Amino acid sequence: MSFKMGQRDYRKKYREYHQARWDEPIIFELSQEGERGVILPEAETEVAAVPLPELGAMARKNPPRLPEMSQMRVLKHYMHLSQENIGADETVDIGQGTCTMKYSPKINDRLANLPELANVHPRQDESTVQGSLEIMYRMEGMLKAISGMDRFCLHPGGGSQAILAIATVVRGWLDAQGLSGEKDEIITTIFSHPSNPACAAIKGFKTITVYPGENGRPDLEAMRAAISPRTAALFITNPEDIGIYNERITEFTKLVHDAGGLCSYDQANANALLGMARAREAGFDLCFFNIHKTFSSPHGCGGPGCGAVGVREHLVKYLPAPLVGFDAGKNRYFLDYGSPSKDVRVKDFYGVLPALTRGYAWITSLGPGWLREVSRVAVLNNNYIFKKVTAMRGVSAPYAEGEHRMEQVRYSLQKLKDETGVGVAELINRMFDYGMHLWSSHEPWIVPEPFTLEPTESYSKAEIDEYLAVLEKVIDECYTEPDTVRHAPHRSAIHHFDHDILDDPERWAITWRSYLKKYKNYFEPR
Secondary structure, eight states, rough: OOOTTTTTEETSSSSOOOOOOOOOOHHHHHHHTTSSSSOOOOOOHHHTSHHHHGGGGSSSSSOOOOOOOOOHHHHHHHHHHHHHHOOOOTTTOTTTTTTOOOOOHHHHHHHHHHHHHHHHOOOOOOGGGGGHHHHHHHHHHHHHHOOSSSSEOOOOOHHHHHHHHHHHHHHHHHHHHTTTTTTTTEEETTTOOOHHHHHHHTTTEEEEEEEEEESSSSSHHHHHOOOOTTTTEEESSSOOOOOOOOOHHHHHHHHHTTOOOEEEOOTTGGGTTTTTOOOOTTSSSEEEHHHHHOOOOTGGGGSOOOEEEOOOOOGGGGSSEEEEEEEETTEEEEEEEOTTTTTTOSSSOOOOHHHHHHHHHHHHHHHHHHHHHHHHHHHHHHHHHHHHHTTTTTTTTSSSOOOOOOEEEEEEEEHHHHHSSOOHHHHHHHTTTTTTOOOOOSSSOOOSSHHHHHHHHTOOHHHHHHHHHHHHHHHHHHHHHHHHHOOOOOSOOOOOOOOOGGOOGGGOOOOOHHHHHHHIIIIOOO
C-alpha cells in the first residue's frame, strides 16, 4: 500500500510548503498615465456652483498624485501581495508567544462591520448612537464581573496605551493627595511587559525592576528591599511572560499597600485566568485587559487593539473622561464628562468600537462557564506543548523545574546554539519554509536564545502536533544540515533582508514621495 497521494507523504505530521514569491512593484510604479478603474460622476449642480475661494483650505491647488490603474490590475496587485503573507487564518499561529493569537469567529467580524457600527462618526449626537453606547456599557459590566473592579474606561487603543492611562490615574491620585513630591517610584518586574516601566517614565516616575528567584517568581525579598516611602505603585504582570504564576501575589500587593502605594495588574496574559482569579481578590487597585487578544478581536495592528482600564471605587474620579453612563429615568446612554479628570485624555474620541463589539459578542456567546473553559483548555494546550518541546534536543525551559506552566512558556535554545552554532534567529527563518511562524522579540535576553509559544484555546491537538512536528524537524536540521538552516528561508516570499538599512534613517523611505527624493542617492540600480 502506498502512503503517498500526489506529492504528500501522509506519514509525516508536517506539510511541505512553498510560499508564492512575486517580484511585485510598488503600486505607484505600476501606474500608467490615463488608465482608469472607475469614472467618477460629475459634481452635483449645487456643489459645482460653490466658488472655489469659499472652500478655503479644502480646495486643492493640484490634484492628488494617485496611482492610475485599471480595476483588474489593482486586484492582481493586492492578490499577489496577499499570497506573500502568512496570516492568522492560514497557519498555526502559536509561535507568536505573549500575543495570545486566537481564532476570532467570523460572525463577530460581520457584527463589527454592520453599517450601524462601522459607519458611526465619533462626532455624532449621542441620540443617534444609543446602540453603540449600550454595547460599551454592557461590555464594561462584563469586565467588572470578570475583574472585580468598580468602573472601566474603554478609551485606550491598546495595552501600552492602557498602561499609560493607568500611570495617568496614579499621577492624578498622587497629585490630589499632595504626594507627588514624596512618592516618585514605580516598581515592576523584569518579565512584566516593558510598557510598564516605559509608561511610568513618560509620567515622570523612576522605575525599580525586581528580578526572579530560582523558582521563576519575582523574588519576595527583593520586592521588600525595593519598597520604600517613595513607592507610588506596583505595575506587575501575572502570570508573567515566562508563563509562571506568582501564587504569593497578595503578599506583594499587601507590602505595597502598607507603604501607601497603589497596585496595578497588567492582565495582558489573562487568558489563563478567566473565571479562575480576579484582580480584586488579589489586592489590586487598578488593572487592564486587552480586548483584542484575550477577548477575540485580532491582535494589535490586525485588530485594531483596545485596552480597557479598570479601577476600584476610590480611583474612579481619576479615570480619563468620558465614561459611559446610563440614565434609567430617561432610558438613555450617554458619555459622562462630569468626573474631576474631565480634561484628561489618552487619545481622541472614545473607545475602539469594532474591537469592543467583537469582544462583547465573544463574551456574550460564551457566558461565565465557557469563559472558564477557555482558560482551562488554554492551560491544557500549553502544558501539552511544554512536555513535548522540553523533550526536544537542545531545548530547555529555565526556572521552576518540574512545575506546570500557565498559558505560555518562554523556552531557551542556548544548548542548541552551543552544540550546533545555530541560534533562534536562524531557526525562525527556517520555520517560514514550512509555513510556520516563531517570534523571539524578548529583549533583554534574560532567557538566552529565547522563544515563546502560546497556543491559546483555539488550536486542536492535531494542529498543535503539526506545529510541533515542524519545530522538531527544524531542530533536527540544525544538527544534521546546519547550513540549510543558516541560509534559510529558501521557500518563503522574502529571503534575507539587508538589516543595515534599519540602522540608517537616511536610507528609510516610508512614503512614495520620500522614496523619490532619496532615489538617486540610494536606490539607483548599479
